[in-house]
Amino acid sequence: MMRRLRVNALARFLFAAVTLLAVAPDSLFAAAVAEAVAPAAPAAVAAGARTDLAARWPRHGRIVYDLMRGDDGFIIGRSVQSWRHDGREWTLKLETATTGLAALFKSVRIIQESSGVFDAHGLRPLRFDANRNGDDYDVLRFSPQQGVLQADGEQLPWVDGMQDALSLYYQIGLLGVADGEQLVVARNGKTAIYDVQLIGDELLSLANSQRKTRRRRLTAAGRNDVLDVWHDVASHLPLRIRYRDRKGDTYDQLARRIDIGAQSPQP
16 A cells, blocks of 8 residues: 555656756766757847847756656656757757666556747747647647646636646756745646745755756745756756655655767667
8 A cells, every 4th residue: 555655656746846967077967968059049039039048058868767756766757858949940859757766566558748939938838739648738838829728628818938748947047046936836726825935055965966957946835835946057048846745755856867868869
């Protein structure tokens, strides 16, 4: 029973909070990012768009994360996140699955896909799709011109800077969201306002290197869960994501591999 509860908790975590780092030496990582970042955005980009964000973001790549439960580092799953952009439009994809013993008791596979454009507020999602074991559970369509968000058949008001559960992590890092700012996030047919707290700069120990990161904490009124994200100071990319649910259980995603220029991400 306890094992079943733990795997079910993993499923809740994957719903709530599923996302770079090179395991190569820091100098090689910096060189790879510098070579892969996009050139100036084309003239077709929307007026007022944050072209500086596109210039900070490698054009395409892949990240592999270990998923761990609790403080003992017990690995229960793996995430692979990939992205691509041309300075005007962008796409993100996340594939997450249980592995090892956790998969033996309950196989969980989550796929999330987000796509959109750059605008004056950073990343502007236009569509988001998520499914669990082949069944859709979160379908969002953003219509800024009409000022509405289509969320699982319901219409909700759209606001500038609104993010989905996947674009959120890149918006925070690339935009450098400051302490005290707020983010509106659409997820599971609802929207919530998250307060951002800047915890500070921390050295993050990874497989064979240490990275200087900037840690931020996200909380929402009326919710007891907490989301902490560590972004690499040099590349603005999320290296670690830790989620604590309302019961106090914690789940970590820690990046262990990055492939700049990867074409076909495999989980």
